[in-house]
Amino acid sequence: MDNTPLPLASTFVSVLQQVLGAPEKGFSLHEPEFAGNEWKYVKECIDTGWVSSIGKYVDEFERCLATYTEAKHAVAVVNGTAAQHIALLLMGIGPGDEVIIPSLSFVATANAVAHCGAIPHFVDSTERTLGLDPEALEKHLKQTTERAAGGLRNTLTGRRIAGIVPMHTFGHPVEITELLEVAGRFGLPVIEDAAESLGSYYQGRHTGTFGHLGILSFNGNKVITTGGGGAILTNDSELARKAKYLTTTAKRPHRWEFFHDEIAYNYRLPNLNAALGCAQLERLEDTLARKRQLTERYREVFQSAHGLHFVEEPKDCHSNYWLNAVRLIDPSMSARDILLSTANDAGFQCRPAWTLLHKLPMYASCPRAELPTAEKLEASLINIPSSAYLAELSR
Numbered sequence: 001m002d003n004t005p006l007p008l009a010s011t012f013v014s015v016l017q018q019v020l021g022a023p024e025k026g027f028s029l030h031e032p033e034f035a036g037n038e039w040k041y042v043k044e045c046i047d048t049g050w051v052s053s054i055g056k057y058v059d060e061f062e063r064c065l066a067t068y069t070e071a072k073h074a075v076a077v078v079n080g081t082a083a084q085h086i087a088l089l090l091m092g093i094g095p096g097d098e099v100i101i102p103s104l105s106f107v108a109t110a111n112a113v114a115h116c117g118a119i120p121h122f123v124d125s126t127e128r129t130l131g132l133d134p135e136a137l138e139k140h141l142k143q144t145t146e147r148a149a150g151g152l153r154n155t156l157t158g159r160r161i162a163g164i165v166p167m168h169t170f171g172h173p174v175e176i177t178e179l180l181e182v183a184g185r186f187g188l189p190v191i192e193d194a195a196e197s198l199g200s201y202y203q204g205r206h207t208g209t210f211g212h213l214g215i216l217s218f219n220g221n222k223v224i225t226t227g228g229g230g231a232i233l234t235n236d237s238e239l240a241r242k243a244k245y246l247t248t249t250a251k252r253p254h255r256w257e258f259f260h261d262e263i264a265y266n267y268r269l270p271n272l273n274a275a276l277g278c279a280q281l282e283r284l285e286d287t288l289a290r291k292r293q294l295t296e297r298y299r300e301v302f303q304s305a306h307g308l309h310f311v312e313e314p315k316d317c318h319s320n321y322w323l324n325a326v327r328l329i330d331p332s333m334s335a336r337d338i339l340l341s342t343a344n345d346a347g348f349q350c351r352p353a354w355t356l357l358h359k360l361p362m363y364a365s366c367p368r369a370e371l372p373t374a375e376k377l378e379a380s381l382i383n384i385p386s387s388a389y390l391a392e393l394s395r
């Protein structure tokens, strides 16, 4: 790699310093925060013995999630990947099917497809949102698919294309209305990967509530955490019932009998984790407000950083700004890596976007569209420290 010092790298670090000050121990990318009733609720689980798969906090967490997102139903599960796995199964996705996903995403988006025995099919993203590009999607589907007896067929592979999974990158909502329109024209269900976008809205409506099903993640690095956890969102009561059933071993309700009528999953969220989640949700608005203050400050200061572009929420959207990001105006993997190493050496934990999924060995031979924008974004995106508490340093 080229190690020549880059003026852009010093600009980058000096902006971070201007916003956050000099790091004493270093600033990590995103830290969880436990400043409310977390300890009290978790202690209560332990004191009462209700630590495991049943307990009041699971129900309470589901109720609060549904209220907050205005989804009719939320089903809490053990993590976001499990939520996605079940959501895909509920849409009838199975072995040999192809599922459209962005190549620019976290590996879980593809893994959940593979867990169904299905095959990820990668489509390009747009610079407008960092998510799936509705125009590229429509063009690709027009050119490479045909209507067949079993649904939409990929004319190159002969396989059925069975669904679309848009993902709201770093919390920025995708153009979900346009994507739903394209999906509708081709008869495909939409499962929203809203793992990163709790607290993000597209035209006033919460992300994850537009598709047939949506999923959230509460991993330790997300906007709120349950340690590990996830949820399935849906407005369809029958799908919600099935999601609960399939994630809790498909047990017929009975006072003592164990009778299960399907090969199902133990994807339950333990009560302990749900307790943490309830406390985290109580402070979500405050967390988001402080994250937005930090974003404002970054936005202001990055304006004078030539060569760098601060990523802002898309038009008509309200983003949770889960991870703040900048883009190199001239995409270059080597320049990106110099900025990353310079910033990390200076104590600012910064990360590139994910390696594009079609470049990972297990997905390298999957079908894909042309991915010029995803390639450009991969070579230009850098995530910068985004924890809510950093807002207090940045005044």
Ligand SMILES: *Cc1c(COP(=O)(O)O)cnc(C)c1O
Pocket: 079, 080, 081, 082, 105, 106, 108, 109, 167, 193, 195, 196, 217, 218, 219, 229, 230
């Ligand atoms: C975090 C995340 C998930 C789910 O992750 P879990 O760690 O399984 O909760 C899924 N998709 C995306 C895009 C994510 O960022």
